[in-house]
């Protein structure tokens with residue numbers, strides 16, 4: 001379906017899908033817990049290859065101990081590694097968090113920058129993390145392409161690639177800008193509740209009539 005479908009039809013189909021998902025998941029929201037922009041930045045770095053639930057368990061304690069970028073640099077790297085151990089890839093994540101904090105202090109007056117161009121200069125911060133921070137903290141439209149978005153947009157025949165940047169730009173063309181931020185939460189919620197990896201629940205899926213992969 002995806003290859004023969006016109007861009008106009010694909011756009012209309014995706015808007016219909018999003019409308020259905022709005023009705024199905026009125027409670028869709030970001031899955032990571034945070035109270036400040038800096039906390040969301042750290043939580044998003046920790047969420048690589050880890051569930052939001054696990055990150056939330058770790059950050060509940062972590063954010064009581066570390067409040068500012070300097071706090072993450074005031075302890076030995078090994079101590080931070082222990083504190084984030086259960087999120088996996090803890091050495092790399094600790095290195096990225098500390099590198100990120102060093103740069104925030106040196107170049108951004110310890111504040112999280114508000115542009116994608118600046119955010120992606122921070123260690124451990126790619127377009128996904130940057131868009132997540134921009135959309136959830138600053139209300140700046142951005143499309144977050146994670147594993148759920150990649151999988152579901154391919155299943156829906158909206159895209160035919162696993163390349164996150166290509167998917168982001170394809171969705172920017174297809175979806176009105178004012179819907180980008182909500183779309184992130186809707187698709188991720190759909191991936192957690194119904195279109196689950198390896199066992200999608202097509203029979204109860206609210207968008208199965210629009211999905212070429214429905215079984």
Ligand code: SF4
Nearest residue numbers: 195200202205211214
């Ligand atoms: S119909 Fe099945 S494959 Fe398609 S979006 Fe729904 S759950 Fe996923």
